[in-house]
Amino acid sequence: MTKSGRLSGRTALITGATGGIGAATARLFAAEGAGVVICDLSVADCQDLADDIGGSVLAAAMNVTSEQDWEETFARAINLFGRIDVVMNCAGLFDGSTIEETTLETFDRLCDVNLKGVFLGCKFAIQHMKHRDAELAAASIINVSSTAGFVGTPRSGIYTMTKGGVRLFSKSVAIEVAELGYNIRCNSLHPGGTETGMFDETLRHRGITPEAFRDMAKTRNPLGRLAQPIEIAHGALFLASDESSFMTGSELALDGGYAAR
Numbered sequence: 001m002t003k004s005g006r007l008s009g010r011t012a013l014i015t016g017a018t019g020g021i022g023a024a025t026a027r028l029f030a031a032e033g034a035g036v037v038i039c040d041l042s043v044a045d046c047q048d049l050a051d052d053i054g055g056s057v058l059a060a061a062m063n064v065t066s067e068q069d070w071e072e073t074f075a076r077a078i079n080l081f082g083r084i085d086v087v088m089n090c091a092g093l094f095d096g097s098t099i100e101e102t103t104l105e106t107f108d109r110l111c112d113v114n115l116k117g118v119f120l121g122c123k124f125a126i127q128h129m130k131h132r133d134a135e136l137a138a139a140s141i142i143n144v145s146s147t148a149g150f151v152g153t154p155r156s157g158i159y160t161m162t163k164g165g166v167r168l169f170s171k172s173v174a175i176e177v178a179e180l181g182y183n184i185r186c187n188s189l190h191p192g193g194t195e196t197g198m199f200d201e202t203l204r205h206r207g208i209t210p211e212a213f214r215d216m217a218k219t220r221n222p223l224g225r226l227a228q229p230i231e232i233a234h235g236a237l238f239l240a241s242d243e244s245s246f247m248t249g250s251e252l253a254l255d256g257g258y259a260a261r
C-alpha cells in the first residue's frame with residue numbers, strides 16, 4: 001500500500017544520497033511517501049541506508065561523472081518504479097585551498113563532480129521526464145548549489161566557481177525545458193554551512209577545530225549557527241512537491257540569512 005504524504009506516488013532519485021544532506025533528504029522523502037533511489041559511490045553505504053529506511057528504496061552505486069552509471073541507474077530505477085518524478089543532484093565536493101594553492105588535479109576533480117555530475121543528472125532527467133504524461137504535476141529537478149553560488153568566497157574559489165555554474169545552469173535548464181513544452185521544473189537549492197561530512201573537510205583544510213568553526217559561523221550569518229541537514233532536506237521537500245508548482249528557474253536559499261548581508 002502506498003504511504004500517504006507530500007510525495008506519495010512519486011519516485012525521487014538522489015545523488016550523494018549517503019552524505020549528510022542527501023541522507024536526511026532520502027529519509028524525509030521516504031517518510032513523505034516517495035520511492036527513493038539512493039545513489040552514491042559506495043554500494044555498501046547505499047545498501048545500509050536503504051536497509052535502514054526500508055520500504056520502496058533502491059540502493060544504486062553510481063559515480064555521477066560516469067555517463068554509463070547514469071544510464072544503468074536510470075534503467076534500474078525505471079524498471080523498479082516505472083517513472084522518476086524528482087532528480088536531486090546533491091553529490092558534491094569541497095576544497096578549501098587558496099587559488100594559488102589549487103592544483104589542476106583539484107580543479108578537474110571539483111568540476112567533474114560539481115559541474116559534469118549536475119549536467120549529466122539534468123540530461124538524463126530531461127531525457128526521461130520529457131515523456132511525462134501532461135496530466136501529471138510537473139517533474140522536479142533540484143540542483144544543489146550553495147551560498148557560494150551567490151557570492152564570492154575566499155579559500156574556496158573553485159568550489160564557488162562550480163556552485164555559481166550550478167545556479168545559472170539550473171536557470172538555463174528551467175527555461176529550455178519550459179520552452180520545449182516539457183512538463184518539468186528545475187530549481188537550485190542553496191544551503192549555508194551545514195553540519196555534514198563536508199563540514200569536516202572544511203575543518204581539515206583550514207586546520208581549525210569544530211568549536212572554532214561554529215564560533216566563526218555565528219558571525220557569518222544572521223542566525224548565528226550552522227544548519228542541521230534536516231533543515232536543508234525540508235527545502236528539498238518543498239522543491240520536490242507540488243507546493244512549489246509555480247517555481248522554476250529560481251533559487252531557494254537556506255542559509256541563515258548569509259547571502260542577505
Ligand SMILES: NC(=O)c1ccc[n+]([C@@H]2O[C@H](COP(=O)([O-])OP(=O)(O)OC[C@H]3O[C@@H](n4cnc5c(N)ncnc54)[C@H](O)[C@@H]3O)[C@@H](O)[C@H]2O)c1
Pocket residue numbers: 015016017018019020021022039040041042062063064065089090091092093094113144145146147190191192193194195196197198199
Ligand atoms: N555541508 C555544507 O555546509 C554545504 C553547504 C552548501 C552546499 N552544500 C552542498 O550540499 C551537497 C551535499 O553535501 P553534504 O554537505 O551532504 O556533503 P557530504 O560530503 O556529506 O556528501 C556529499 C556526498 O557526495 C558523494 N559524492 C562525491 N563524489 C561523488 C561522485 N563522483 N559520484 C557520486 N557521489 C559522489 C559523497 O560520497 C558524499 O556521500 C553538496 O553538493 C555540497 O556542495 C553543502
